[in-house]
Amino acid sequence: MYFADRLYHPFKLNGRRDTTSLKLEVGAKAIRRDIGSEFRVLQSTDGVSPMEPDPSQSNDFSYFQRVYSGYTSLHLSTKSKWNIKAGARLEHTDISGDFESTNTRMSNQYTNLIPSISVSKGIKEHTLKASYTQRIQRPLIWYLNPWVDASDTLNLRTGNPYLDPELNHAVELGHSMSTDKGLNINTALYWRYTDNAIEYLSQVDENGVSVLSPQNVAQRKIYGLNLNLSGQLNKSWNMSGGSDLRYLDVESPARNLSNSGLVWSMNLNTTYKLPRDYSIQAYGNYSSGWLNLQSSNSGWHWYGFAAKREFWDKKASVTLGVNNPFNRSMKQTGQRNDPTFAYESRSFNFNRSVRLSFEWRFGQMNTNGGKRSKKINNDDKGGR
Numbered sequence: 001m002y003f004a005d006r007l008y009h010p011f012k013l014n015g016r017r018d019t020t021s022l023k024l025e026v027g028a029k030a031i032r033r034d035i036g037s038e039f040r041v042l043q044s045t046d047g048v049s050p051m052e053p054d055p056s057q058s059n060d061f062s063y064f065q066r067v068y069s070g071y072t073s074l075h076l077s078t079k080s081k082w083n084i085k086a087g088a089r090l091e092h093t094d095i096s097g098d099f100e101s102t103n104t105r106m107s108n109q110y111t112n113l114i115p116s117i118s119v120s121k122g123i124k125e126h127t128l129k130a131s132y133t134q135r136i137q138r139p140l141i142w143y144l145n146p147w148v149d150a151s152d153t154l155n156l157r158t159g160n161p162y163l164d165p166e167l168n169h170a171v172e173l174g175h176s177m178s179t180d181k182g183l184n185i186n187t188a189l190y191w192r193y194t195d196n197a198i199e200y201l202s203q204v205d206e207n208g209v210s211v212l213s214p215q216n217v218a219q220r221k222i223y224g225l226n227l228n229l230s231g232q233l234n235k236s237w238n239m240s241g242g243s244d245l246r247y248l249d250v251e252s253p254a255r256n257l258s259n260s261g262l263v264w265s266m267n268l269n270t271t272y273k274l275p276r277d278y279s280i281q282a283y284g285n286y287s288s289g290w291l292n293l294q295s296s297n298s299g300w301h302w303y304g305f306a307a308k309r310e311f312w313d314k315k316a317s318v319t320l321g322v323n324n325p326f327n328r329s330m331k332q333t334g335q336r337n338d339p340t341f342a343y344e345s346r347s348f349n350f351n352r353s354v355r356l357s358f359e360w361r362f363g364q365m366n367t368n369g370g371k372r373s374k375k376i377n378n379d380d381k382g383g384r
Contacts, residue, residue, distance in 0.1 A: 081122030
C-alpha cells in the first residue's frame with residue numbers, strides 16, 4: 001500500500017535569444033508493506049510411514065516495512081532543446097520483523113538522502129544525455145528470513161534479518177536518434193558502483209556442511225554498454241532488439257575474495273502483418289550468464305513463435321504461441337569457489353510450452369477527469 005502527492009509550479013523566462021521554461025516540483029510519498037511467510041516441512045522418518053509435520057523445520061515470519069519520503073526537483077527546458085533536471089529525495093525507513101516460531105523480534109531504521117541530476121541536448125534528430133543518479137534497494141523478505149532450509153542437509157540456506165540496503169551510484173552517457181522513417185536507436189555507456197553490496201556467501205564447517213546466507217560484504221563495480229533499436233522495415237514488417245555488454249568487478253577486502261569478468265545478453269523481436277488481420281511473430285533472448293563474489297553461472301536462452309488473428313474491428317484477437325519448441329529442457333551449471341571449498345551444480349529447466357489466448361478490449365475506464373496522472377514507480381526493492 002502506498003500514498004503519494006505532488007505539487008508543481010511552472011515558470012517561464014523570455015530572453016533575447018532563447019525562451020526558458022522552469023518547473024519546480026515537490027512531493028511526498030509513503031509506502032507500507034506487510035508481508036507474511038510460512039514454511040511447513042513434512043517428512044517420513046522411515047520412508048514408508050505417512051508424512052508428518054516436522055516442527056523443528058517449520059517457520060512463521062511477519063515482516064513490516066514503512067517508508068516515508070519527501071522530494072523536490074527543478075526541471076529546466078529551452079526552445080533550443082536543452083533540458084536539465086536536478087532533484088533530491090529524503091527517505092526514512094522503519095523495518096520490523098517477528099519470527100514467531102522462535103519468539104524473536106528484530107528492528108532496523110535508516111535515513112537516506114538520494115540526489116539525481118541529468119542534462120540533455122537535442123540536435124536535429126539526435127539527443128545527447130549525461131546523468132548521475134543514486135538509488136536505494138532494500139532487501140526483500142527472502143533475504144531477511146532467518147529460517148534455515150535444510151532440504152539438503154549438507155547445503156543449508158538461510159536469510160539475514162540484519163541486512164542494510166544497497167546504495168547504488170550510477171553515471172550514464174547516452175545518445176538517441178529518431179528518424180522520419182521510424183528508426184529509433186538508443187545507446188548508453190554507463191558505470192555503476194555499490195559499496196555495501198549484498199552477496200550470498202557460503203561457509204563450510206569442519207563437518208563439510210555449507211551454510212549459504214546474504215551479507216553486506218562486497219564492493220560491486222559495473223562498466224557497461226547498452227544498445228537498443230527498433231524500426232519499421234516496411235509497412236508490414238517491424239523489428240526491435242537490443243544488447244547489453246558489461247564488465248563486473250566484485251570484491252570483498254574483509255573476506256579476501258574477488259571475482260570479475262564479462263557478461264552479455266541480447267534480444268530480438270520481429271512481427272510481420274499478413275492480409276486479413278493475421279500476423280506472425282518471432283522472438284528470442286540469450287544471456288551469457290552471471291557472476292557473483294563466490295560464484296558464476298552458465299548462460300541461458302529462450303525463443304518462441306506466435307500467430308495472431310484480429311477481428312471485431314481489431315478489438316479482439318486470438319493468439320497461438322509456442323515457447324522453445326525444439327528444446328525439451330535447458331541445462332545450466334554453476335560454480336561456487338572459496339579458498340576452503342569448491343562447489344558445482346547442474347540443473348535442468350523445463351520450459352517448453354504452448355499457449356492459446358483470447359483478448360477482447362471494450363469500454364474505457366477513466367477516473368481522473370481526462371487528465372493523465374503521473375505513474376507511481378516503486379523501484380526501491382531488491383534487485384540488480
